[in-house]
Structures are given as structure tokens and as C-alpha cells.
Amino acid sequence: MPRTQRNDNFIDKSFTVMADIILKILPTNQKAKEAFVYYRDGMSAQADGEYAEALDNYEEALRLEENPNDRSYILYNMALIHASNGDHEKALGLYQEAIELNPKMPSALNNIAVIYHFQGEKAKEAGQEDDAENLFDKAAEYWKQAIRLAPNNYIEAQNWLKITGRSEMDVFF
Template sequence: MPRSQRNDNFIDKSFTVMADLILKLMPANKQAKEAFAYYRDGMSAQADGEYAEALENYKEALTLEEDSYDKSYILYNMGLIYASNGDHQQALELYHEALELNPRLPQALNNIAVIYHYQGEQAKEAGNPDGANALFDEAAEYWKRAIRLAPNNYIEAQNWLKTTGRSELDVYF
């Protein structure tokens, strides 16, 4: 049974009814509508913590989706799942794929920076200051790109850039 038919609460049912109505009225071909249905089911499963089911739906949506912009969000959501499960390498690959399709995706840039920053902290704790600094520099570059796209977001990253001397600008917004 599709996830959209299993929702138990009022809000989920309301969302499903609206999404199904939009899907029916949407001026798109059958394949695009089917891709959207898989994407919607993937988001629902992801919200419920059903990551394996979400990934299955996202992978199916990717095979059906033709629009590169929409594909970028599918890949981004898959990256979120891998990152939350600690598979940072796979998450990085998916975020980079998403950025290849949609370079204006600041949340992917931010998440890449977060992973590099985390890896920098790990290297620092392991007694590898040179490796840590290289990873922190990578994080800084991705945060700068994210901030350029969304100057009012990522305030903590802006503060980190400034306090670590990795910022060329005093104020981004």
C-alpha cells in the first residue's frame, strides 16, 4: 500500500488529499506525476524516520524524474538521510551531485561545510592539526558560497568565519 494511503493523523491526511489533488490537476505528463508521487512518499517516510523506505522512493523518483532542478532536491534529501546515518562520504557525493544539477542550493553547500567542519574537529581531536585546518578551510569555502546565496541564513557559520579569521567580509547581510 502506498505511504500516502497509510497516514493516520488529520494533518497527514489533509496534506495527502491536497498533494493528490495538485498531482491530478498539475499540467505534467504521467511520468512526471509518478515521479512526484514517489518523491512525496519519500518525504513522508523520511519525516517518519523510515529511511530505507524513503531511499527506495527517492531512487524510484530519480529514475522517473527528468527535470534537473527537481532531481537536485531528491539527491539533497537522500544526502540528508546518509548524513544523519553517519555515512558522510555518501552524503557528500549526493550533495555534490545535487549542486551539479542546481548550483543555487545553499542548504547543500551548508551541509557540505558542516560535514567538513565535523571532520576537521575529528582530525583536531586525533592530533592532526594540519589536516584539521585543511578541512576547516574547505568548510569555510562552502559556507562562504552558501552565505552568498542566502545572506540572512547561517549566522553561526558567519560568526565562525569571522572568529577564525576565515572571512574576507565583516558583514554578509
């Protein structure tokens, strides 16, 4: 039984019904519809903390999906799972792939920056000051890109950029 047919709460059931109606009326090909079903099931599994199942669904959606923008969101969600599981290198690669397909994805840019910042903090704790500074510089570059795309977001990152002297701008918005 597909995951979306197992939803127990009203909101999930409502979303599933609406998504099914939209799938039936939108002029998309069968492959795109199948990709969406896998993507939807992946999101549901991810929300339930069933990361292996979510990744399986996302991988199948990725195999079927041809639209670059839609593929970018599949990759983004896969990266979220890998990042939350501590596989930062895999997450970074997936975020990069997502950005290549959709360069206007500030959340992916922000998440890359967060990973680099985290790695910089770890390097600093280990006494690797040069490595830490390089990682902080990488984080800064990605945060600047994210802030340019979404100037009213990432206030903490904006403050960090100013405090650390990594901001060339006084105001981002």
C-alpha cells in the first residue's frame, strides 16, 4: 500500500486527496505523475522520520523526473536527510547538484553555509585554525549568495557576517 494511503490524520488525508485531484487534472505525462507520487511519498516518510524509505522514494522520483526544477527539490530533500544523519559530504554534493539545476534556491545555499560553518567550528575546537578560517570563508560566501536571493531571511547569518568582518555590504536588503 502506498504510504499516502496510510496517513491517519486529517491534514495528511486532505493533502493526499488534493494532490490526487491535481494529478488527474494537470496536463502532465504519466512519468511525471509517477515521479510526483514517489516525491509525495518521500516527503511523507521524511516527515515521519523514516529516512531510508524517504530516500528510496526520492531516488525513484529522481529516476522518473525530467523537469530540472522539480529534480532540484528532490535532491534538496535528499540532502536534508543526509545532513541530518551527519553525512555532510553527501549532503554538500546533493545541495550542489540542486543548485546547479536551480540556482535560485537560497535554502540550499544557506544549508551549505551551515554545514561549512559547523565544520569550521569543529576544526577550531580541534585547534586547526587555518582550516577553520577556510571553512568559515566558504560559509560566508554561501550565506552571501543566499542573502542576496532572500534578503529578509537568514538574519543570524547576516549578523555573523558583520561581526566576523566577512560582509562587504552594510545592508543586504
